[in-house]
Amino acid sequence: LSQTAMRQARERQAQLTKPAGALGALEEVSIQLAGISGSCPPPAPERPAVAVFAGDHGVLVQGVSPWPQEVTVGMVENFRAGGAAVNVLARACGAVVRVIDVGVASEVAGDDVVLVRNVRRGTADLSQGPAMSRAEAERALAAGISVANELADAGHDVLLTGDMGIGNTTPSACLLAALTGTPAEVVTGRGVGIDDDTLALKTRIVADAVARLAPDAEPIDVLSEVGGLEHAGLAGFILGAAARRLPVILDGVIAGSAALVAQALSPEAIHYCMAGHRSVEPGHRTALERLGLRPLVDLDLRLGEGSGAALAFPLVRSAALILDEMATFDSAGVANKDD
Amino acid sequence: LSQTAMRQARERQAQLTKPAGALGALEEVSIQLAGISGSCPPPAPERPAVAVFAGDHGVLVQGVSPWPQEVTVGMVENFRAGGAAVNVLARACGAVVRVIDVGVASEVAGDDVVLVRNVRRGTADLSQGPAMSRAEAERALAAGISVANELADAGHDVLLTGDMGIGNTTPSACLLAALTGTPAEVVTGRGVGIDDDTLALKTRIVADAVARLAPDAEPIDVLSEVGGLEHAGLAGFILGAAARRLPVILDGVIAGSAALVAQALSPEAIHYCMAGHRSVEPGHRTALERLGLRPLVDLDLRLGEGSGAALAFPLVRSAALILDEMATFDSAGVANKDD
Structure with a gap:
């Protein structure tokens, strides 16, 4: 698996407008899909x-x-x-x-x-x-x-x-x-x-x-x-x-x-x-x-x-779509908890 | 809930081409949906x-x-x-x-x-x-x-x-x-x-x-x-x-x-x-x-x-669709375990 894509996926999960880790096992699936496809966000499987x-x-x-x-x-x-x-x-x-x-x-x-x-x-x-x-x-x-x-x-x-x-x-x-x-x-x-x-x-x-x-x-x-x-x-x-x-x-x-x-x-x-x-x-x-x-x-x-x-x-x-489609704290202008 | 529709759903689950109970909790959901809608099979929720x-x-x-x-x-x-x-x-x-x-x-x-x-x-x-x-x-x-x-x-x-x-x-x-x-x-x-x-x-x-x-x-x-x-x-x-x-x-x-x-x-x-x-x-x-x-x-x-x-x-x-779309042992001509 692509370690680079998996690291990017982990970092992106932390920037999305939700508490870090709040999507539980779904986040792990998204990271695995990034590793498999070698890209972040990974393409959502559709077929x-x-x-x-x-x-x-x-x-x-x-x-x-x-x-x-x-x-x-x-x-x-x-x-x-x-x-x-x-x-x-x-x-x-x-x-x-x-x-x-x-x-x-x-x-x-x-x-x-x-x-x-x-x-x-x-x-x-x-x-x-x-x-x-x-x-x-x-x-x-x-x-x-x-x-x-x-x-x-x-x-x-x-x-x-x-x-x-x-x-x-x-x-x-x-x-x-x-x-x-x-x-x-x-x-x-x-x-x-x-x-x-x-x-x-x-x-x-x-x-x-x-x-x-x-x-x-x-x-x-x-x-x-x-x-x-x-x-x-x-x-x-x-x-x-x-x-x-x-x-x-x-x-x-x-x-x-x-x-x-x-x-x-x-x-x-x-x-x-x-x-x-x-x-x-x-x-x-x-x-x-x-x-x-x-x-x-x-x-x-x-x-x-x-x-x-x-x-x-x-x-x-859904796990893949989360990485692709969710807003980040920056893009949505929502305060993060450390702000 | 409609007890009649729930009983019909339970009976139908037992006739579908699968071992009785093999769809676990999904079968219970289908029975509940039948009770809610008052019909068996219940309409699959689509909206x-x-x-x-x-x-x-x-x-x-x-x-x-x-x-x-x-x-x-x-x-x-x-x-x-x-x-x-x-x-x-x-x-x-x-x-x-x-x-x-x-x-x-x-x-x-x-x-x-x-x-x-x-x-x-x-x-x-x-x-x-x-x-x-x-x-x-x-x-x-x-x-x-x-x-x-x-x-x-x-x-x-x-x-x-x-x-x-x-x-x-x-x-x-x-x-x-x-x-x-x-x-x-x-x-x-x-x-x-x-x-x-x-x-x-x-x-x-x-x-x-x-x-x-x-x-x-x-x-x-x-x-x-x-x-x-x-x-x-x-x-x-x-x-x-x-x-x-x-x-x-x-x-x-x-x-x-x-x-x-x-x-x-x-x-x-x-x-x-x-x-x-x-x-x-x-x-x-x-x-x-x-x-x-x-x-x-x-x-x-x-x-x-x-x-x-x-x-x-x-x-x-999916639970609703199972009741609606699956074949029965009779309709599919598949031997049931008691045959």
């Missing part, structure tokens, strides 16, 4: 795109979710038709939605909304062995990087993460446990809603899968052994956005665990990320602490899809 | 107006704030010119800003933006006696009701509270302490930034002023004895909005303390209110608990002006 990475999970056969696998492809069609929560929230904030089939179990038709970059038709059951090969993880990462580049080329100036995949909080918990060294009991949650017995089963699966990893496993090995294809796609998407110097608004725990993969591969990439929200999924707190990100929205969401990122976008845009 | 009630405070001579009184009128001119934070944040979400001089100490010119409804040129010093007469408090309340009616007549479908008044966290703390029975030390804060000595002075002033009140003081007597003119205006504004069945998005601690006055006068009025945000000012937590409101934004803001309410508006609008 958001939500990239919803979709995949299926072999571990679902173990009974970690009450939802059937077909819901993943059903929701892909719902995204295409514009009827899902993320479609509504994206329209509300002026964002486009793109869905990337990076690992859906059944065939998906491609069009302008749904991009078919399928690496394999769902992961293998991570409780029995590697979820995917290293080569597959790399292809899914590359797909995510490509999508970021395509959206940047199309003029989008802020990229939001989304995800869809029945069962995907299980690989998320595995990645969180493996990459932060946190016990499975702490990072494994109820996803969209499971009972105590299922939670105990899910936690045991997470603990056992993570225990298989070599202590010195590389990030890409962790990803392929216990991750998901949408996690790999999202990690690449974050790396690709950072390489294009675009801000990224992360959604919930799936994005958080994918961001940990991106962080392990390239720590600087996280400087381009903002946490759109904090999910009720317990591992998300662990992820945000490790990433050093403060959530902008904290409303007990646990939906995924990019819903929390879309809700946060207006806050991010 | 927000922020009403910034401005007043001065005689207690400022005691040294409770480092800012000079002239800043109030200076900021009124800044609002008129469009250069303050609330102007930027209102433009960002499509809201208009109206400023109401209900008690500014110096003369203010009226126009389309600034409405002159001055009741008196600043309150008297509440540390020495009543801040205003009961008749003045009633006139300021009436002014607030009028403004709500005028904005409703102009077609605004959601009203946001704003405030400006150097020193106004002192009467806010008095109202909070008096109306909730909370000790002055708990509800008195640093406002936009004061040192330990000033905080001790401010707390003592609050405690002493509240101690003067009769145990059975009526809400209007509490307001006139230790309140502010913008607090009275805001309380009336909330009552007026509720009477017109319009949703109200409250800003920070000034609005919270004014809402306690409105609650004391008419408890049902609070059913029309949403808490836009939670301020860092400690008394705001006390206010929100007593009002039974959950803040939508929680980003360490401590600016006032309506800034937190404006930031929350897109969340409120």
Whole structure:
């Protein structure tokens, strides 16, 4: 990030007609946006795109979710038709939605909304062995990087993460446990809603899968052994956005665990990320602490899809507009407290 | 509120293509909006107006704030010119800003933006006696009701509270302490930034002023004895909005303390209110608990002006759109978890 632009943004925040620091976390976002763009004031992001990475999970056969696998492809069609929560929230904030089939179990038709970059038709059951090969993880990462580049080329100036995949909080918990060294009991949650017995089963699966990893496993090995294809796609998407110097608004725990993969591969990439929200999924707190990100929205969401990122976008845009449009004490002729 | 519309909204939330409850607090907002409008789905609010009630405070001579009184009128001119934070944040979400001089100490010119409804040129010093007469408090309340009616007549479908008044966290703390029975030390804060000595002075002033009140003081007597003119205006504004069945998005601690006055006068009025945000000012937590409101934004803001309410508006609008625009499991042909 540009240290010069960030210093200018900090100085400008102190000159605007408000007590210093009175806009709280919004001021930090504005400074980060200045650092990302290399200019002060930073341009306000006006063309958001939500990239919803979709995949299926072999571990679902173990009974970690009450939802059937077909819901993943059903929701892909719902995204295409514009009827899902993320479609509504994206329209509300002026964002486009793109869905990337990076690992859906059944065939998906491609069009302008749904991009078919399928690496394999769902992961293998991570409780029995590697979820995917290293080569597959790399292809899914590359797909995510490509999508970021395509959206940047199309003029989008802020990229939001989304995800869809029945069962995907299980690989998320595995990645969180493996990459932060946190016990499975702490990072494994109820996803969209499971009972105590299922939670105990899910936690045991997470603990056992993570225990298989070599202590010195590389990030890409962790990803392929216990991750998901949408996690790999999202990690690449974050790396690709950072390489294009675009801000990224992360959604919930799936994005958080994918961001940990991106962080392990390239720590600087996280400087381009903002946490759109904090999910009720317990591992998300662990992820945000490790990433050093403060959530902008904290409303007990646990939906995924990019819903929390879309809700946060207006806050991010407002933060940039504050730096650009507010009067200074000098320009407004208002007495400052030290005058 | 319409219990029928709220029940319909609850049922509809359970049919939308997402796990039940997955949109957290946003679902509660949508149900409240249904109750307010009496219809499900409720119309999404599209014409927000922020009403910034401005007043001065005689207690400022005691040294409770480092800012000079002239800043109030200076900021009124800044609002008129469009250069303050609330102007930027209102433009960002499509809201208009109206400023109401209900008690500014110096003369203010009226126009389309600034409405002159001055009741008196600043309150008297509440540390020495009543801040205003009961008749003045009633006139300021009436002014607030009028403004709500005028904005409703102009077609605004959601009203946001704003405030400006150097020193106004002192009467806010008095109202909070008096109306909730909370000790002055708990509800008195640093406002936009004061040192330990000033905080001790401010707390003592609050405690002493509240101690003067009769145990059975009526809400209007509490307001006139230790309140502010913008607090009275805001309380009336909330009552007026509720009477017109319009949703109200409250800003920070000034609005919270004014809402306690409105609650004391008419408890049902609070059913029309949403808490836009939670301020860092400690008394705001006390206010929100007593009002039974959950803040939508929680980003360490401590600016006032309506800034937190404006930031929350897109969340409120999105909550309504979810009920209106999302597909149901049936309409989308997606399997529900019980299928």
